[in-house]
Amino acid sequence: MSGWRPAIRIARREARRAKGRAALVLALIALPVTALAFTAAAYDTFTLHPAEQADRMMGTGQAVLSWSATTPVQQRPDQLTPYTTGTPGPAPRPSAERLLAFLPPGSRAIPQATGEQAVRTPAGAGTLATLALDYTDPLAQGILRQLSGRAPVSAGEVALTPAAAARTGARVGDIVTSADGHDTMRVVGTVEQPGDLASATIVRRSAEQRGSLTWLVATPAPLSWDAVKNLNTHGITAVSRQVLATPPSPADRYPDVLENDDGPPAGAFALIAGLAMLEIVLLAGPAFAVGARRRRRDLGLVSAAGGTPAHIRRIVLADGLVLGGLAAGTGAVLGILLAALSRAPLETFLDRRAGAFRIYPVAQATVVGLAVLTGVLAALVPAWIAARQDVVAALRGRRGITRSRRRWLVLGSTLTAAGAAGTITGAVGNDLIIVLAGVIAVELGLVLCTPILVGLVARLAHWMPPAMRIALRDTARNRTAAAPAISAVMAVVIGSLAVSVILSAESASGEGNSLSEPGDVSLYASGEGPAKQAIPPDVITALRSSMPVREVHEVRLPTCPGGQCLVSVQTPVAQACPYFHPENRSSQPSADEQRAARADPRCTGVGGKYSYFGGSAVGLRGSRSFTADDAVVFVVVDDDDTAVAAVAHVPTEDGNQAATALRAGAIVVSDARYIDAGRVTLAVAPQNGPVDHTVTAPAFALPHRPHAPVAMLTATTATALGLGTIPFTVAATTSRMPTPDEQDRLQARLGQEFEVRVDRGTQQDGQPLTILAIVAGVVTLAAAALATGLAAADGRADLATLAALGASPRMRRALSLSQAGVIAGLGSILGTLAGLGTAIAVLITLNQATADAWPVQQPLPIIVPWLNIGTALVVVPLIAMLGAGLLTRSRLPIER
Structure with a gap:
C-alpha cells in the first residue's frame, strides 16, 4: 500500500461506517467555515461598489456639486467637504445658470x-x-x-x-x-x-x-479629477462618478488635505483569519483524536499486517483531508445561503440597503482552502500519536495515560511566555502580524499545558462529591481525550471574547469630547445677538415638570455692552502651541512636527473637536473666537456651589472651589495654560473682525479638566470688566435619558419661541454587543456540546462499566453532567483569560498606530464586557452540564 489513494479510500469508507463521528467532525469544521463564508459574502454585499455609491450620491448624474465659498478650496476626491487655504469668502447662493457656466456646454443640473x-x-x-x-x-x-x-x-x-x-x-x-x-x-x-x-x-x-x-x-462627458480641481478654484467642491471609479493617485491629490484610511488595517484581517484557522484546528482536533482512538485496534491490525508508521499517519491524515474538504464545501455553501437569506434582516439591523448580492469569490476560495488545510492540520497530531502507539497495547484495547510528560509542560510554558512577549512586542510596535503570531503561540502553549492543568485540577477531587470526583479523575486519566476538548472550548471563547472587547471599545470611542453628558437638556430661545430673549421662569417650570430634571442653570455669553462682540480667553504667547495654524486649516504639520506637538504639553487638546450643550456649538480648540467652527467656550454662570459642577461636569469639590473663585471675581478656566502670573487675558473683538482690545482678570484653573475646554465668569465680574452679557441657553442635568415623547411634549408646550435639545451621546443602545453575546454563547455552547459529546462517546465504555457495577441512571447522568462541566468550565476559564489578553493586545496595537499623530485621536478604551464574560464563564458551562445530564441514556448496552 503506497500513495494517498488507498488512504483516501479507507477514509471514505470509515466516514460512511462511522456516520455519527463523521457528522460531528463535519459540524466542528463547518461551523467556523460557515461563519467566515457568511461574513465574507455579507461584507462584499454591503460594501458598495463605486457605481452603487455614485447612484446614491448623485442619481444617474455624473457628479454632485456644492458651492460653499467664493475663494479657492481643496477637497478629498470622495467628499464634498471644503478645505480653505485662507479666510473663506461669503457663502454664495448661486443659481443653476451661474453654476452651469463653470461646466461643459450641454450640462444640466437640478x-x-x-x-x-x-x-x-x-x-x-x-x-x-x-x-x-x-x-x-x-x-x-x-x-x-x-x-x-x-x-x-x-x-x-x-x-x-x-x-x-x-x-x-x-x-x-x-x-x-x-x-x-x-x-x-x-x-x-x-x-x-x-x-x-x-x-x-x-x-x-x-x-x-x-x-x-x-x-x-x-455632463456630456465624465468629470475628471482635473475638472474637479478646476471647479475648486471657484469655491466649488464636487464628487465625480468617474473619480469614484478611478481615484487619483496620491501625487495628484491635494498634499495639505489630510486623508485618513477609513478601512480596517490589513493586519486585522490576518489576525481574524489566523484566529479562525487556529480555532478550526482546535475544534476538529478532538474529533480526529477520538476517531483515532476508536480505530486504534484497526490501526493496530494494519501495523500487525506490515504497515509502517507512515502508512498509519497517512490513513489518519486522509480522514482530515476527506472530512475537511467535505466540511469546507458544506460550510461555504451554508454561509453563502445564510448571507442571502439574512440580507433583509441585516439591512434592517444596519439601517441601510445592501448593494448587489456578491459572495466575494476570492475570500470564499481562501476560506475553503484554509478549511481543507486546517482539517489536515487538525489530524496531524492524532496521526503522529497513532503512528507511535504500541501495537500490542492497541490490539489488547488498553488505553489512557495517568501522567503527562514534563517536557510538554516545559515546551507549553516556553511557547506561552514567548507568545506573550511577541504579542507585547507587536502591540508596542504596531504590527498586527506579530500580534497574531504571538496569540497563536500563546494558544498553542496553553493547549500543550492543558493536560498538566487537568492533572492539577484533578487533585481537587478529594473534596468533591462522588460524581465530580470520578469525572475529575477520569478526565485526568484520559487526558488525550479531555485536553483537546478543553482546548476546543478555549479556542471559541478566546475568539468570541476578543471580538466582544474590541467592539465594546469601538462603541465607547468618541465619547468624552462633549462638555455635556448624555441625557442633559438644553433650552434655546429664539432671536439672535442682543435681540435674543431671556428664558422666563415659567419655561423653567415647564422643563422641570416635563423632564426628569435634577439641576437647572442659566448659561449666558459675555459680549460688549453696546452691541454684540466676541470675548475669548487668549493663550499667553509662551504657552501657545507653535504647531497649530487656525488661519490655514488645510495645512497639516509634518510627521516630525506632529510627534513634537504630541510631546509638547502646550499642545494638549489643541486641534481637538468638542461639542457643547446638546451640539449647539462644535468647536476646534486653538482659536481665539467662539464661532460655529472654532470654539473654546466662554460662558457666564451663577456663582452658587452647584453651577460649575453641573455645567462643566467636574467633581463637586472642584465646583465648590470654582464657586469660591467666581464670587471673588476670578475667571474659572479648564486649563492652567491660559493663566499667566495668576491672571488671564481676554480678547475682545467685533464679529468677524480683529481683536479690538484686551482685558486682564484674576483666574482659577479647575483641578480636574472637564471633557471639553471651557472658561466661566459671573455677570458681576463681566460688568466689572466692562463687558455685558446676552442669554444663551438653559442647561439641565437629568436623572435618566429623556424619551423622544417627553422631548416632543415639552417642545409643543413651549412653542416655536424655544428649542429643546437633548444630548443623546453616541446613542449606543448595546444591541450589537447583546447580539454578539448571544451568537458567541451559541457558538461556544455548540463547540462545548460537540467537544463534550466526543469525550462522552470516548468514555461510553466507562459508563457501561459503571452500569454493570450497579451504578444508578442518576449516577451516570451526574457523571456525564460533571464531565461536561469540567470540560466546558476549564475551557471557558482559560479562554476568558487568553481572550482578554488577546483583545487588550489588539487594542494597544490599534492605539499605537495613532500614538504619534496630532491632533491627538481618541484612543480605544479597554472595557470589560461583563455580559459576554458571564455568558462564557457561567451560562455556557451550566447549559452544557444540563444538556449532558438530560441527554445521557438511562440504559446502556454492555460493552467488552
Missing part, C-alpha cells in the same frame, strides 16, 4: 437641499430632517425609493420616510402640520433613503434656497 423643520407629533412637537428634491427627474433616480403612494407634485405635498411617518403618526392621505401651525402638508407617499433607513425625513419637491444646497449634475 438642486437638492437638506434642512430641518419642526412639526406636530402625537406626543407634541419634534424636529425632523427635510429633503427638497424632485426625485421624479431621471437625474435623481436612485437617491430615493418609492414605497407607497406617489411623489409630491406641488408645494403642499410631501413624502415621508418610514421613520418620519412613525414619528408624526401620519399615513398616506393624512395632513402633517408644522409646529407653529402655519404650514400644512399632505402626505402623498412614503419613500426610503437607501443609505439611511432610520432617517426621519420629510421630502418636498422644490429645493428652496435654504439649508444645505447641492446640485446633481449631468
